[in-house]
Amino acid sequence: xxxxxxxxxxxxxxxxxxxxxxxxxxxxxxxxxxxxxxxxxxxxxxxxxxxxxxxxxxxxxxxxxxxxxxxxxxxxxxxxxxxxxxxxxxxxxxxxxxxxxxxxxxxxxxxxxxxxxxxxxxxxxxxxxxxxxxxxxxxxxxxxxxxxxxxxxxxxxxxxxxxxxxxxxxxxxxxxxxxxxxxxxxxxxxxxxxxxxxxxxxxxxxxxxxxxxxxxxxxxxxxxxxxxxxxxxxxxxxxxxxxxxxxxxxxxxxxxxxxxxxxxxxxxxxxxxxxxxxxxxxxxxxxxxxxxxxxxxxxxxxxxxxxxxxxxxxxxxxxxxxxxxxxxxxxxxxxxxxxxxxxxxxxxxxxxxxxxxxxxxxxxxxxxxxxxxxxxxxxxxxxxxxxxxxxxxxxxxxxxxxxxxxxxxxxxxxxxxxxxxxxxxxxxxxxxxxxxxxxxxxxxxxxxxxxxxxxxxxxxxxxxxxxxxxxxxxxxxxxxxxxxxxx
Numbered sequence: 001x002x003x004x005x006x007x008x009x010x011x012x013x014x015x016x017x018x019x020x021x022x023x024x025x026x027x028x029x030x031x032x033x034x035x036x037x038x039x040x041x042x043x044x045x046x047x048x049x050x051x052x053x054x055x056x057x058x059x060x061x062x063x064x065x066x067x068x069x070x071x072x073x074x075x076x077x078x079x080x081x082x083x084x085x086x087x088x089x090x091x092x093x094x095x096x097x098x099x100x101x102x103x104x105x106x107x108x109x110x111x112x113x114x115x116x117x118x119x120x121x122x123x124x125x126x127x128x129x130x131x132x133x134x135x136x137x138x139x140x141x142x143x144x145x146x147x148x149x150x151x152x153x154x155x156x157x158x159x160x161x162x163x164x165x166x167x168x169x170x171x172x173x174x175x176x177x178x179x180x181x182x183x184x185x186x187x188x189x190x191x192x193x194x195x196x197x198x199x200x201x202x203x204x205x206x207x208x209x210x211x212x213x214x215x216x217x218x219x220x221x222x223x224x225x226x227x228x229x230x231x232x233x234x235x236x237x238x239x240x241x242x243x244x245x246x247x248x249x250x251x252x253x254x255x256x257x258x259x260x261x262x263x264x265x266x267x268x269x270x271x272x273x274x275x276x277x278x279x280x281x282x283x284x285x286x287x288x289x290x291x292x293x294x295x296x297x298x299x300x301x302x303x304x305x306x307x308x309x310x311x312x313x314x315x316x317x318x319x320x321x322x323x324x325x326x327x328x329x330x331x332x333x334x335x336x337x338x339x340x341x342x343x344x345x346x347x348x349x350x351x352x353x354x355x356x357x358x359x360x361x362x363x364x365x366x367x368x369x370x371x372x373x374x375x376x377x378x379x380x381x382x383x384x385x386x387x388x389x390x391x392x393x394x395x396x397x398x399x400x401x402x403x404x405x406x407x408x409x410x411x412x413x414x415x416x417x418x419x420x421x422x423x424x425x426x427x428x429x430x431x432x433x434x435x436x437x438x439x440x441x442x443x444x445x446x447x448x449x450x451x452x453x454x455x456x457x458x459x460x461x462x463x464x465x466x467x468x469x470x471x472x473x474x475x476x477x478x479x480x481x482x483x484x485x486x487x
Contacts, residue, residue: 054167055460056328056379057423059156059336060321060367060387061133063180063188064125064345065416067393067409069438070355071099072417073116081397082437085352093428101360104368110428111371111380112421113486117432117441120391120448123411125343128390129180130190131413133157133336135452136479140194146186152194154467156452157202159477160334162193162467164459167331174327175336177207177237177320183342197470205299205323207239208316208341215344216354217315217362223354225346226403237316239299239323298326311369316340317362321370328374328383333459339363345389349404351397371421384423384458386451392416395437414440418451423458424487431485449480457482 067084069075074088074097088097091109098106105112120137122128126145131137134153142151154162161173180188193200216223218237224230301319304312312318317339324335340359347354367387374380393409415434421427432444456465456477466474 054331054333054382055423055458056332056383057160057334057455057458058321058324058328058370058383058385059334059455060385060419061180061336061338062345062387062389063129063338063340064343064347065128065389065391065393065411066345067347067351067355068116068415068417068434069393069395069409070351071102071360072114072419073434073438074099075436075438078395078437082395084397086356096428096430099360101356102364104364108368108371111375112385112419112427113425113429113431115418115420115431115446115451115483115486116434117415117444118388118418118446118448118451119415119441120413122413123391125182125346125390125411126189128411128413129188131448132388132390132451133190134194135448135455137447137449144189148187148189148192148194150194150198152189152192154194154196154200155191155202155336156455157191157334157336158193158196158200159456159467160459161202162196162200163461163465163477164333167333170327170331171203172332173202173334173336174205174332175202175338176205176323176327177239177316178338178341179204179206180338181341183213195469195475196467202336205239207237207299207320207323209236209238211342215342216340216358217313217317217366220313220315221317221358221362223358225348225350225354227350227405237302237319239301298330299323301326311365311372313362313365313369315362315366318366318369321366325370325373325379329377329379334455347393347408348410349400349408350406351408353406374422380422382423384425384455385419385421386455387419388451389416392438395439412439418446420454420483420486426487429486431483444485446483447480450483453478453480454482454486 069082070084070086074086075083076088077083087100089100089103089106090097091106093109096109096114098109120128120131122131122139124145127139127143130139130143130152133155135156136153140151140153142149157173157175161171164172166172175191180191182188191202192198193202213224213228214222215225301322302314304322308322309318312322320337320339324337327335345359367385370385371380374383374385391411391413392415394412395409397407397409399407415438417434432446433442434440435442461477463478465477467477468474
C-alpha cells in the first residue's frame, strides 16, 4: 500500500468524520517519507523544551502489586508468618524505616513521603488495575476483567491528555515503555480512555517488545516467577526511531515541506473542523520530531552518557525512568511509567529472593537517580512522582508448592503503601498507618480517588475541572479531595 494511502487510513481511523479524499489530502505527511511505523512515533513525542518548568506528574505503576510488608511498611514486631524475611533500616528521617534492600531511597527520605493507608475493595488484578489506573474506586457498569471496554472509566493518563494544555507540540500525556499485557496476551483494562472515546486514548511509547515469559528489569534483572529453566533474553528495549529514513537528508526534507505547502493550498476549501485541525497538530509534530535534536535525544536513552547509565541502570527500569525525566523536561505533563509488564510484582511465590535480587535493586537505583536529577535540574518542586501498584499483598505469607519453590504473598486490596515525592510534597512524612499486621488501615484511610485528586491538583487542575464527551456533556474530574498531610 502506498505510504500516503496508509497514512490516510490511519487518519480515518482516528477521525471517522473525514472523507477518504480529505484524509488523503491531509495525509500528505507520507510525503515526508514516514511509514505507518513512523506515524506511531508521531503519537509519542512532538516538541521541544519549555522556557520555564510547568507542573507535571510521573506516575510509576508496579503491575502485580507491591508487598507493603516487604518494602515501605515493615512490621518487625509481628509474628514470623507476617513479618517476612527482610529487616527494617533507618532512613535519613528519624522515625521512618523501610526495607533494607532499598538503601538509596533510605538516604533520600527527605525528598519523599509515604501514604501507608490507601485502600480499595478488590483483590482481582484486572479490577485493581482499573481502580488504580483510573483513580476511581467504583467499578464501571459492564466491567469485563478479560478486556478493555468502551464503558470503562478513563485512565488518569487519558484525562491528563484531554484536559491539560499541550506544550512544545508534545502530547500532554505519555505511557511508557509498553502497554500492560498479561502473559496470556490479555490486554489489561483501565489504561485507556474508555467512555471518553478511543481518540482520547493516551499516547503509548512502545519501547518494549512484549515477551510473555519476561519479568523484571531486563536484561540485567530478568527473572521468572516460577523459576523455570532460563533461556536467552529475547526482550529488547527499543524507543521509537525518530531519524530521517536513509537517503532522506535535510535538503530533501525542505523540498518535501515545500510540496506540502502546495498541498495545503488545495486544502483551504476543506471544512475546517476539529478533526482536521487536530491532524495539523500531528503533522506539525512530525516536523518538530525530525528537526529538533533535543526531542529525538529524549528517546535515545540507551545511548545516554556512561555516568547517566551508571546512575539509572542499564535496564528497562533505568531506561524508562530516564526517558520519563527527559519527556517531562521537554514538556509532557503526565508520564505513566509501567515498571514491569506481565504483572512483574505479583510475588505469590519465591517472593523474597526475587524482591531482593531482581526487583528492588533496579527500582532503588533508578528511582533514586530520578529524584536526584529532578532536584538538581530544578524540576522536583514542579513534578509530582507517585509510585503504586494495583493493590498490596496479604499479611500472611503462604505457599503454592505446585507452582513455587518458596513462599510469597497473595493479592490484598485492603491496604497498600503509596510513594509520593516532589510537586509540593514535603519529604520525610508518613500519612496514615496500617494495623499491627499490615492488613487494614488503622488511621487516616485514603482511597484511589484521593490519590487521583492529588495528581490532578499537582497538574494545576481546579476542583471544578471537567472533561467533555462527544455530545459536549461535562464530566467532573475530581471524585474526592487530595490527600491532606503531604504538603
